[in-house]
Amino acid sequence: MSNRARKNNALVDSALIKATNLNRFYGEYHAVKDFNLTLKKGEVLGLLGPNGAGKSSTMQMLTGNISPSSGEIMINGINLVENPKQAKRQIGYLPEQPPVYRDMTPLEFLNYCAMLHDIPKSRVSAAVNDAVERCVLGSVTNKLIGNLSKGYQQRVGIAQAILHQPEIVILDEPTVGLDPLQITKIRQLIRELGNDHSVILSTHILPEVQAVCDRVQIINHGETVFSDSFAQLAQNQPSNRIVVGFGDAVDDADLQSLNALEKVTSLGSNRFQLDFNAPVEPSMLYKLAVENGWILTELNKQEETLEQIFMNLVHTDNASNTLRAETDKNNTGEKTTEQAS
Amino acid sequence: MKKGMMIGFSEFKRMFNTPLAWSVLAVLQFVLGLLFLTFMEEFISVVQPATATSANPPGVTGVVVAPIYLWAGIIMLAVMPIMTMRLFAEERMNKTLSLLLTSPLSSTQIVLGKYLGILLFIFLVVALLTLMPLALITGTTLDWGVVFSSSLGLFLLLSSFAAAGLFLSSLTTQPIIAAVSTFGLLFFLVVLYLSGNTQSNSSEVFIYLSHFSHFLPFLEGVLDTSDVVYYLLFIIGFLILTIRKLDNDRVLG
Structure with a gap:
């Protein structure tokens, strides 16, 4: 975490993508x-969102695969729509499905990519070797890509994206189809990339974002619903909520005496959710229980995790849709299941 | 333009990574070789004895070599769509097109690169076919003008097939649909030629539009610039359409 904070301070103010x-x-x-x-x-920016939120479309626009219907994209100060060739030199992109030719070997393929990205002849073999090494492809360089496993194909795709040492690396769900060991390695690679490149990463896996990203942007129905850095997130969301459970019946009037208490919500079977209007220490509840001779079965300080934020944002949205659907009495069930999926 | 050429060479090389190009070349060579043999047999045993005493006997070039090129053109009506269907449709289907779209390349470079790849293949087809008449030089003298103009005509004809196939391949995600529609278009132009030549319905316009009407003069050794221009316009037209299609895909796709 300290490493990440230091890096944040060192960030140059120039925007690579705007x-x-x-x-x-x-x-x-x-x-x-x-x-x-x-x-x-x-x-390292994480793009999050449910399926069909517009993540891939956004990434395709940022890489010049499709052009925006309106709006402007500046890559390192170069307009992507007006000067696509220059702007694209700075980008490495791994789409959802790795764009690899199945009838080539990784070595042939990477050499071809090196040519496409204007790598001078003298530097091609060094660049290819470097990418092969970073993506741990050494053992398969001379096998046909079509015969490789999904994980290896994915890695060839990543190698292709970082081959020309672009300023910006854009990865669309890079760890899909990899085994846990490979996932760890790829995450490590992405973190390394974050040291000298800028990375945009889209994924469904929330812990992955927490593990590798400096900042997160959540998209739902094509709109940004949340955008913040993790450092900011921790500061802005101090934990004011405690969930507590007791072994025997407790009157919530007894809990009302607590300092700074805002609201008590009974969760049933002697569990309560306590909301305070200031940060509190859970230990005060332990003391209270001891004083009254209550048996404490649960004491949980609720942190606002990325997962909660994500669920809140996406779930409230679904809930409001459900409300709308409920007014339409004929097919409520159908609609809710549709939205839930 | 160097990058366009590199894409072309790579495309050409990739064709031979799969058995497709090998088998197409082998089958073509086998069928055309048999035809060549048949025509030669006919020439030696029937045509030559019958016309040897006439004042201006037909030569081996006119009787054997020119028909071989015509037949090659006809067979390629069916073969060319198979070679061009992959160019864009397969890249779309395998989602590999974004590799080219993300690279610092213009649509023009991508299209010309792909087209160059298929031109190299066509050149190989024509060169292998030309080996057959060349095999005759030990036994007879050939009309080099006709051999040259037939090769050039066949090259232009096949290049026009390829341009149409490239465009139709850029329209779809299914290689098979690209192949079928290319075959349909090419055969439609043949039908134009046939219907233009019927007695009840003859039409100069239909004949002009069909690509075979511009191919036949080449086989007689007539090198007419208007025929060359027809092919060049045909090719350039379809290449521009393909480039427009790729540009349009980014906006609409």
Whole structure:
């Protein structure tokens, strides 16, 4: 954590990617709505969101695979739409499905990519060797990509994205289909990349974001619903909620005497959720229990984790949709299941 | 443009990573070789004895070599769609197209690169076919002008097939659909030629539009610039359409 904080302080203020008011329509469907994104040098940004939230569309726009319906993308000060060739030199991209030719070997493929990315002939073999080493591809360099496992194909895809040492690496769900050991290695690699490149990462795995990202941006229905750095997150969300459980019946009037208590919510079977209006120490509840001779069965300080934030944001959204659906009495059940999926 | 060429060479090399190009070349060579043998047999045992005493006997080039090129063109109507269907449709299906789209390349470079790859293959087909008439030089003298113009004509004809196939391949995600529609378009142009030549319904416009009407003069050794221009326009037109399609994909796709 201290390492990460130091890095945050050292961040240069220049934005490598600055996307303003991006909109994207697929026919009538408004996939990305007024999306803004800033990526600084040396930053690892996590893009989170449920399926179909617009993560992949956003990444495809940032890499020039599709052009935004409106809005502007500046890559290191170069307009991506007006000067695509120059802007794309700074980007390495791994799409959801690794764009690898199955009838080539990783070595042939990486040499081909080196040519596509204008790596000078004299540096090609060094660049390829470096990428092979970083993605641990050494044992498969001369096998056909089509015969490799999904994990290895994924790694060839990552090697392709970092081959030309781009300023910005954009990875769309890089750890999908990898075994746990490989996931750890790839996360380590992404963290390493964060030292001298900027990384945008999209994923469904929340712990992964916490493990490797400096900042997180949550997208739902094409809109940014949350954007903050982890350092900020910890500061802004001090824990004021405690869940407590007792072995025998306790009157919540006894709990009302606690200092700074705002609200007591009974969770049933002698469990209570206590909300305070100031940060508190859970130990005071232990003392209270001892004084009254209550048996304490649960004492839990509730931290606002990324998972909770994510669930709150996405879940409230689904709940409001459900409400809307309930007014339409005919097919309430159908709609809720649809949204839940 | 160097990068376009590199893409072309890589495409060409990749064709031979799978058995497809090998088997296509082998089957072509076998079928055309048999045809060549048949025509030669016919020429030696029937045509030559019958016309040897006439004032201006037909030569081996006109009777054997030119028809071989015509037949090669006809067979390639079916073969070319198979070679071009992969170019974009397969990349779409395997989601590998984003590799090229993310690289610092223009749509023009991508399209020209792909087209160059298929041109190299066509060159190989024509070169292998030309080996057959070349095999005759130990026994007879060939009309080099006709051999050259037939090779050039076949090359242009097949290049026009490839340009149409490249465009239709850029329209779809399914290689098979690309192949079927390319075959349909190419065969439609043949039908135009046939219907333009019917007695009840003859039409100069139909004949002009069909690619075979511009191929036949080459086989007689006539090198008409208007025929060359027809092929160049055909090729350039479809290449521009393909480039437009790729650009459009980024906006609409």
